[in-house]
Amino acid sequence: xxxxxxxxxxxxxxxxxxxxxxxxxxxxxxxxxxxxxxxxxxxxxxxxxxxxxxxxxxxxxxxxxxxxxxxxxxxxxxxxxxxxxxxxxxxxxxxxxxxxxxxxxxxxxxxxxxxxxxxxxxxxxxxxxxxxxxxxxxxxxxxxxxxxxxxxxxxxxxxxxxxxxxxxxxxxxxxxxxxxxxxxxxxxxxxxxxxxx
Amino acid sequence: xxxxxxxxxxxxxxxxxxxxxxxxxxxxxxxxxxxxxxxxxxxxxxxxxxxxxxxxxxxxxxxxxxxxxxxxxxxxxxxxxxxxxxxxxxxxxxxxxxxxxxxxxxxxxxxxxxxxxxxxxxxxxxxxxxxxxxxxxxxxxxxxxxxxxxxxxxxxxxxxxxxxxxxxxxxxxxxxxxxxxxxxxxxxxxxxxxxxx
DNA sequence: AAATCCATGTAAGACGTTACATGATTTG
DNA sequence: CAAATCATGTAACGTCTTACATGGATTT
Numbered sequence: 001x002x003x004x005x006x007x008x009x010x011x012x013x014x015x016x017x018x019x020x021x022x023x024x025x026x027x028x029x030x031x032x033x034x035x036x037x038x039x040x041x042x043x044x045x046x047x048x049x050x051x052x053x054x055x056x057x058x059x060x061x062x063x064x065x066x067x068x069x070x071x072x073x074x075x076x077x078x079x080x081x082x083x084x085x086x087x088x089x090x091x092x093x094x095x096x097x098x099x100x101x102x103x104x105x106x107x108x109x110x111x112x113x114x115x116x117x118x119x120x121x122x123x124x125x126x127x128x129x130x131x132x133x134x135x136x137x138x139x140x141x142x143x144x145x146x147x148x149x150x151x152x153x154x155x156x157x158x159x160x161x162x163x164x165x166x167x168x169x170x171x172x173x174x175x176x177x178x179x180x181x182x183x184x185x186x187x188x189x190x191x192x193x194x195x196x197x
Numbered sequence: 198x199x200x201x202x203x204x205x206x207x208x209x210x211x212x213x214x215x216x217x218x219x220x221x222x223x224x225x226x227x228x229x230x231x232x233x234x235x236x237x238x239x240x241x242x243x244x245x246x247x248x249x250x251x252x253x254x255x256x257x258x259x260x261x262x263x264x265x266x267x268x269x270x271x272x273x274x275x276x277x278x279x280x281x282x283x284x285x286x287x288x289x290x291x292x293x294x295x296x297x298x299x300x301x302x303x304x305x306x307x308x309x310x311x312x313x314x315x316x317x318x319x320x321x322x323x324x325x326x327x328x329x330x331x332x333x334x335x336x337x338x339x340x341x342x343x344x345x346x347x348x349x350x351x352x353x354x355x356x357x358x359x360x361x362x363x364x365x366x367x368x369x370x371x372x373x374x375x376x377x378x379x380x381x382x383x384x385x386x387x388x389x390x391x392x393x394x
Numbered sequence: 395a396a397a398t399c400c401a402t403g404t405a406a407g408a409c410g411t412t413a414c415a416t417g418a419t420t421t422g
Numbered sequence: 423c424a425a426a427t428c429a430t431g432t433a434a435c436g437t438c439t440t441a442c443a444t445g446g447a448t449t450t
Contacts, residue, residue, distance in 0.1 A: 032294035097229035104346035149301035
């Protein structure tokens with residue numbers, strides 16, 4: 001289960017509360033793993049009961065107290081064990097691709113808006129990643145040289161950037177295909193004036 | 198739930214048994230959605246009980262009988278409804294990226310073998326996709342012109358090909374980063390002969 | 395006054411994985 | 423004769439998602 005390990009890595013990078021972890025999963029860690037706060041709270045509890053984490057109650061003024069979790073030695077050891085185990089290359093689950101193949105049995109043109117919406121979302125993510133890259137790794141305020149942890153974070157971020165660029169190019173390809181098919185649909189072999197069923 | 202819809206699309210493309218679907222999920226549909234035979238049998242039963250599918254018992258000689266499922270009108274309607282609903286752009290779950298970030302707290306060089314193994318798997322998938330593309334869409338035996346369904350299958354396959362190419366390039370980047378870090382680890386600022394802790 | 399943020403949680407249900415089970419036929 | 427292929431399923435368990443619930447502080 002990689003959620004355990006993703007949480008351990010994130011807490012090693014910086015201790016924090018369940019709420020803070022949930023925010024990180026919307027940002028940097030979220031580039032490659034998603035989780036909701038419900039999942040996170042459950043796993044934090046389990047990892048603490050297993051001794052992998054320690055908690056510290058942090059009272060706050062004007063805010064609910066928070067529980068700050070840190071990685072304990074057994075947690076670090078469990079992570080290290082996992083790092084040395086081989087894992088399966090992941091398999092995709094891509095709803096949009098199911099839709100595209102399904103469109104053959106419906107109206108392909110009806111998918112155009114949906115694909116354009118996905119295009120916008122991915123363009124937004126790319127812009128966000130590029131901003132983060134400039135801020136943390138390649139801009140004038142970035143540390144020089146980067147330490148090992150930062151180099152590794154950077155190469156993961158480059159993966160996210162490459163993924164978004166590839167996806168955007170593919171969505172352009174999909175849009176071109178859908179446009180071709182819908183203009184083709186109006187035409188029979190003899191030309192625009194041909195009879196239709 | 199996209200497994201329902203992936204099964205409906207696959208059965209619209211060609212009716213078949215649970216076993217045959219499981220094989221397809223290892224191949225063409227599996228480019229973008231995975232499922233095991235246990236999941237498939239459960240969903241087939243449910244879809245049939247809901248009236249979305251019809252079954253036909255096909256006796257076979259020297260083999261267990263099979264149940265051939267086809268999509269009924271309510272199933273087609275359910276698929277069409279889903280096609281017109283917006284879906285969320287998917288979020289990644291990439292174990293290897295978790296490992297790469299985790300490597301900062303362990304030995305980055307220990308990841309090299311694992312990354313090379315993933316590289317090989319993705320290279321194999323790419324070769325497999327390219328073979329399929331040549332056979333079905335771009336080679337001399339492919340139909341000309343392709344119909345709408347084939348064009349849509351092809352654009353999805355192009356997505357799989359782009360994904361594998363992007364991933365392979367990224368894994369090269371990861372390997373270069375890991376090699377740089379492990380050669381750097383042996384060196385202190387003053388050069389190879391510097392003292393170590 | 396309403397919405398959003400911080401901060402934590404419970405509960406129910408859907409979904410997915412792994413292991414187990416059967417049995418004939420074909421291939422090596 | 424052993425292993426793989428075809429074909430279907432059950433059971434148990436683990437994970438993930440969605441909805442519900444609370445309550446003060448801050449922002450609009």
